[in-house]
Each structure stands twice: as C-alpha cells, then as structure tokens.
Amino acid sequence: MGAGRRVRDVAVEVGVPFKTVEKWWRDCGGVKPSVSNKPCRYRRLSIAERERIHAGMERGESIRQIARAIGRSPSTVLREIRANLKHQRYRPRKTRGKARTTPWNYSPHRAQIRADKRAARRCRIPKLVANECLRDEVQARLFLKHSPEQISDRLREDFPNDPEMWVSHETIYQAIYVQGRGELRRELAACLRTGRALRKPHRSGPKRQGRIKDMVLISERPAEVEDRAVPGHWEGDLITGKANQSAIGTLVERSTGFVMLLHLPDDHGALAVQDAMIDAMMSLPHQLRKTVTWDQGIEMAGHAAITLATDVPIYFCDPASPWQRGSNENTNGLLRQYFPKGTDLSGYHPDYLEYVANQLNDRPRKRLGWKTPKERLRELLSDPTNPHGVALAN
Numbered sequence: 001m002g003a004g005r006r007v008r009d010v011a012v013e014v015g016v017p018f019k020t021v022e023k024w025w026r027d028c029g030g031v032k033p034s035v036s037n038k039p040c041r042y043r044r045l046s047i048a049e050r051e052r053i054h055a056g057m058e059r060g061e062s063i064r065q066i067a068r069a070i071g072r073s074p075s076t077v078l079r080e081i082r083a084n085l086k087h088q089r090y091r092p093r094k095t096r097g098k099a100r101t102t103p104w105n106y107s108p109h110r111a112q113i114r115a116d117k118r119a120a121r122r123c124r125i126p127k128l129v130a131n132e133c134l135r136d137e138v139q140a141r142l143f144l145k146h147s148p149e150q151i152s153d154r155l156r157e158d159f160p161n162d163p164e165m166w167v168s169h170e171t172i173y174q175a176i177y178v179q180g181r182g183e184l185r186r187e188l189a190a191c192l193r194t195g196r197a198l199r200k201p202h203r204s205g206p207k208r209q210g211r212i213k214d215m216v217l218i219s220e221r222p223a224e225v226e227d228r229a230v231p232g233h234w235e236g237d238l239i240t241g242k243a244n245q246s247a248i249g250t251l252v253e254r255s256t257g258f259v260m261l262l263h264l265p266d267d268h269g270a271l272a273v274q275d276a277m278i279d280a281m282m283s284l285p286h287q288l289r290k291t292v293t294w295d296q297g298i299e300m301a302g303h304a305a306i307t308l309a310t311d312v313p314i315y316f317c318d319p320a321s322p323w324q325r326g327s328n329e330n331t332n333g334l335l336r337q338y339f340p341k342g343t344d345l346s347g348y349h350p351d352y353l354e355y356v357a358n359q360l361n362d363r364p365r366k367r368l369g370w371k372t373p374k375e376r377l378r379e380l381l382s383d384p385t386n387p388h389g390v391a392l393a394n
Contacts, residue, residue: 001025044115053066063081134165137155142172145334149169150363155167213301217316225291232287233290233292234292237332239335246346250328250335252331253373254327257368259331259373261356263353269299271302273302278309294315331360338359358374361377
C-alpha cells in the first residue's frame with residue numbers, strides 16, 4: 001500500500017477482502033495511496049493540533065480558519081469540537097462591533113485523554129490471547145475435529161458459571177484465519193471440516209442418480225419420520241473414493257444423529273451393500289429398526305432382500321433432491337475430514353471405521369441442545385420401558 005499499489009491488488013495477494021485491507025491501512029495511520037506515491041500522514045489528531053484548535057477558539061476564529069491553520073478538513077475540526085463540548089454549539093466571536101461570547105468547555109488535554117481511552121478499547125487484547133486456559137481448551141477440541149460453533153456452545157454447557165471460558169465461534173474462526181493475531185496456531189485450519197487455508201463459501205456438487213426396480217418413493221414414507229420425534233428412522237448413502245472405485249456406507253439415525261459405517265472392502269455393488277446393510281440393521285434392537293431413506297443409487301438394487309431379512313422398509317428420495325436426506329448429507333461432509341476425496345477407501349480397517357463413528361457420535365450437536373448423539377441415544381435407551389436399552393448401551 002505504501003508503494004502505491006491498488007487496494008484490490010493488495011487484497012488478492014494477502015487473501016482477504018479489499019474492505020479489510022482498507023480498514024487495516026486506516027488503523028495503522030495510512031491513507032489511500034495515490035499515483036504520486038506521496039507518504040501517508042497520521043490520521044488522528046495530536047495533542048498539539050488540539051491545543052491549536054483551543055487557541056483558535058479563544059481568538060474567535062471560524063472552523064475553516066482553524067482547519068487551514070492545522071492542515072485538516074473543516075469536518076474533522078467540527079467533529080472534534082462537537083465531541084468534546086458536551087452538545088454545546090460553538091459560535092466564533094464577532095470581530096466587528098461588540099464581541100459576543102458563547103460559553104464552552106473544550107479542553108485539549110481532556111479531549112486527548114478521551115481519544116486515548118477510545119483507542120485502547122479498540123485495541124483490546126483478544127480473548128484467546130489473554131486467557132491461556134480458554135485457548136488450550138479450544139485447541140484441544142479443534143484437534144478432536146469439533147467445529148467452532150460446536151466448541152462455542154459446548155463451552156457454555158461445560159462451564160456454565162465461568163463466562164471467561166466462553167467464546168463466540170466467529171472469534172475462533174478469526175483466530176485461525178487472520179494472520180498476525182497469534183491466538184491459535186495456523187495449522188489448526190486443517191482440523192476444520194473444509195481444511196482450507198482461507199475462508200470460502202460452500203459449494204455443492206452434482207448428485208449421482210439411478211433407477212431401481214420396485215422402489216417406494218419418499219412421498220409414501222410415514223408422516224412420523226418428518227418431525228424426528230420417534231427414533232429408529234435412518235438415512236443412508238455411500239461416500240466414494242478415487243474414481244468411484246471404492247466406497248464406505250453411512251447410516252445416520254434421524255432423531256439422534258447417531259452414525260454407523262458400513263465396511264465395503266472389496267466392492268460397493270448391490271450384493272455387497274445388501275450384506276452390509278443386513279448385518280448393520282440386525283445389530284440394532286427392534287425399536288431402532290423402523291425405516292431407511294436412501295437416494296436412487298444402483299447400489300440399493302437389493303432393497304427388497306434387505307427389507308425381507310430385517311423387516312425394515314426402504315424409501316427412496318426424489319431425483320436430485322439431497323435435502324430429503326439432510327442429516328446424511330451433513331454427516332457425509334463431516335466424514336470427509338477422515339476420508340478425503342480422491343483417496344482409496346478400501347484400505348481402511350473396520351477398527352478405524354468404528355473409531356471415526358465414535359468420533360462423530362461424541363460431537364456435540366446444536367439441534368440436540370449441544371448434547372452428543374451418543375448421550376442422546378443413551379437417554380433414549382435408559383428408558384425403563386425399553387427392554388433392549390441395557391444391552392445396546394453396553
């Protein structure tokens with residue numbers, strides 16, 4: 001900026017919005033550069049300039065006369081006087097005839113003290129710098145791949161009587177992405193879901209479609225599935241690896257967000273998915289086996305055999321309608337932190353899949369009141385009316 005480069009060019013090189021560059025440049029005392037490459041000047045009034053304003057007011061000079069004397073804009077001088085006169089109007093004394101005075105109480109030293117206090121409030125130490133315990137807690141949860149929003153609201157649950165341990169999710173994001181602030185280590189950006197070094201808007205890719213014989217569409221699904229009040233309704237899909245040659249099956253319970261992963265080491269065709277689905281569904285108690293919602297992928301061609309073996313009806317979403325499986329789509333995005341796109345998914349051991357599922361089931365969720373899916377499921381299973389609760393909880 002000091003070399004006279006354009007604001008937008010500097011913003012592209014630094015990787016921040018151009019408005020942010022302008023703000024930083026103003027805060028450090030710079031002015032917008034021109035082609036002449038003139039040196040910038042300090043923008044805030046100094047104590048000497050305030051004393052000159054005070055002297056001009058005593059002599060009855062006009063605002064423009066005072067501004068010319070100190071080399072400032074008349075609006076700058078007027079704002080300075082209005083801010084420190086306690087809403088009293090300044091009127092210069094007449095130079096001809098009988099002089100008229102107006103009471104005023106402008107003090108340059110008092111005005112400088114107020115300006116210094118306002119500057120100190122603007123330059124306060126960030127919370128994650130001042131509070132080492134909070135910083136360590138946030139870093140530890142980021143390493144567990146919790147999102148900043150999950151961390152922010154879970155801290156209020158875990159430390160309800162200690163406001164010093166509360167922090168907003170935007171503060172966490174800025175501590176990671178804004179260079180030079182030093183609150184959190186920059187490599188923690190890799191622990192976020194996107195893993196990006198810069199903040200960018202989310203983009204959704206095209207959805208694979210297919211046709212399956214005798215499928216039942218989502219429009220015929222029971223109405224109780226919609227409100228998530230009744231547990232036992234699941235959403236499923238596949239996440240694929242490099243060149244769609246490998247895949248992992250995902251199942252998400254709509255009421256609690258509980259996740260189960262299907263190990264598909266050899267292939268992810270209809271027969272392999274059918275066997276994995278039967279094994280996963282039969283490991284659940286009867287109360288948690290109500291429905292499954294899937295997209296129209298050809299891997300679910302054996303849905304009739306799955307329903308026959310497990311007594312779980314399978315419903316299919318409309319084409320190109322991923323929002324009809326919102327919980328599963330969200331979970332698939334979370335899983336990409338552990339299974340990046342373009343990798344071979346067939347090499348992951350079943351123990352690692354179980355570890356990843358436990359990680360997701362231990363994440364606090366906003367829609368659960370910042371409880372974890374495992375905690376919410378444990379609450380449901382601890383109900384004495386559920387005869388299968390003890391067995392599954394163990």
